[in-house]
Amino acid sequence: MTISNAKISAVEMYVPEKILTNKELEKMVDTTNEWILERTGIRTRHICEKGQAASDLAAEAVIKLCKKRGISPKDIELIIVPTVTPDMLFPSTACLLQEKIGADNAWGFDLSGACSGFLFALSVAEKYIQTGIYRRVVVVGSEIMSSIADYTNRETCVLFGDAAGAVLLEPAEEGEKGIIDILLRCDGSGGKYLYMPGGGSLHPATHETVDKKMHYIHQQGRRVFKFAVTEMANISREIMKKNNITSDQVKLYVPHQANMRIIKACQANLGFTDDQIIINIQKYGNTTSATIPLCLYEASQEGRIKKGDYLVLASFGAGFTWGSILLQWEIENS
Numbered sequence: 001m002t003i004s005n006a007k008i009s010a011v012e013m014y015v016p017e018k019i020l021t022n023k024e025l026e027k028m029v030d031t032t033n034e035w036i037l038e039r040t041g042i043r044t045r046h047i048c049e050k051g052q053a054a055s056d057l058a059a060e061a062v063i064k065l066c067k068k069r070g071i072s073p074k075d076i077e078l079i080i081v082p083t084v085t086p087d088m089l090f091p092s093t094a095c096l097l098q099e100k101i102g103a104d105n106a107w108g109f110d111l112s113g114a115c116s117g118f119l120f121a122l123s124v125a126e127k128y129i130q131t132g133i134y135r136r137v138v139v140v141g142s143e144i145m146s147s148i149a150d151y152t153n154r155e156t157c158v159l160f161g162d163a164a165g166a167v168l169l170e171p172a173e174e175g176e177k178g179i180i181d182i183l184l185r186c187d188g189s190g191g192k193y194l195y196m197p198g199g200g201s202l203h204p205a206t207h208e209t210v211d212k213k214m215h216y217i218h219q220q221g222r223r224v225f226k227f228a229v230t231e232m233a234n235i236s237r238e239i240m241k242k243n244n245i246t247s248d249q250v251k252l253y254v255p256h257q258a259n260m261r262i263i264k265a266c267q268a269n270l271g272f273t274d275d276q277i278i279i280n281i282q283k284y285g286n287t288t289s290a291t292i293p294l295c296l297y298e299a300s301q302e303g304r305i306k307k308g309d310y311l312v313l314a315s316f317g318a319g320f321t322w323g324s325i326l327l328q329w330e331i332e333n334s
């Protein structure tokens with residue numbers, strides 16, 4: 001069996017046009033622009049029109065991804081869609097997407113890892129490439145968080161946005177490293193702090209579950225916050241130490257974007273300068289499994305990363321789930 005590293009060979013994103021500002025939220029719930037900015041760092045988030053689903057955002061991102069790499073959707077062999085907001089419980093968003101983009105030669109599935117879903121999915125995709133089973137795997141984090149946010153609850157609705165971010169994974173070529181190491185974790189005892197109770201097999205949808213708002217995000221923000229600042233920093237430090245990479249060798253730290261204060265605390269804890277970290281939460285809010293590919297896309301577009309640079313990706317989310325990936329960026333700047 002050939003073992004070759006996997007690399008990210010293209011990255012793309014898509015956000016719906018409609019923007020929801022803090023000022024608009026002030027008219028919807030008892031909040032202020034100042035509170036949201038100070039406590040979260042978020043200014044705006046993109047929100048879908050009614051009728052748009054996760055597979056629609058994913059389709060936009062993946063079509064752009066194929067164009068960018070100069071391939072047809074028919075060249076894709078596997079599609080993995082990390083998401084907490086699938087179009088429906090089944091069939092999977094990956095199947096609906098496969099049909100929408102005409103990826104006739106691909107199979108696919110959804111993956112439930114919440115905000116760590118993108119890293120979890122990358123780890124699965126990597127194995128298919130490493131073992132030589134496939135040569136083109138797409139991972140597309142696609143979320144319509146507005147479909148499960150309660151716009152009467154100020155504690156959650158201000159935080160989230162809708163987006164899709166996609167990467168193509170291919171075998172690394174001679175001299176390229178691509179994905180170097182992956183650390184992933186979960187601790188189910190944290191499940192009670194961030195969850196959506198309704199609509200699953202435990203509480204199938206009924207009038208009662210809807211009346212009790214069980215089909216919305218429920219979160220104990222402070223509990224999640226504490227966990228996030230500790231574990232996202234710890235796992236990032238662990239992956240660097242394990243691979244003998246010091247923080248000054250890292251070109252870009254790419255943390256999950258859930259709260260500016262969490263990001264800044266991790267930055268300070270790990271000793272990264274402002275040039276070494278990407279933050280775009282102000283524009284998009286928390287887009288769950290799409291935050292990391294959105295950051296990769298923008299860093300690449302802005303020329304902040306070039307071929308050969310070391311990147312550390314890090315996430316945390318519902319579950320609790322968390323993880324970190326060390327990789328070498330292998331895309332030439334166009």
Ligand code: UT7
Pocket residue numbers: 030031032035036039040115154155156158194220221222224225228257258259286288316317318
């Ligand atoms: O992707 C992973 C998912 N989640 C996260 O990473 C979330 C992690 N947690 C957080 O980001 C923060 O905990 C939040 C942004 C959710 C909340 O910030 P906080 O500083 O932890 O606020 P808090 O929950 O401790 O609430 C402080 C006060 C409360 O009022 P009282 O009880 O002190 O009178 C809240 O009711 O702020 C109030 N509050 C708000 N006020 C205005 C909560 N949300 C709002 C709001 N506008 N939108």
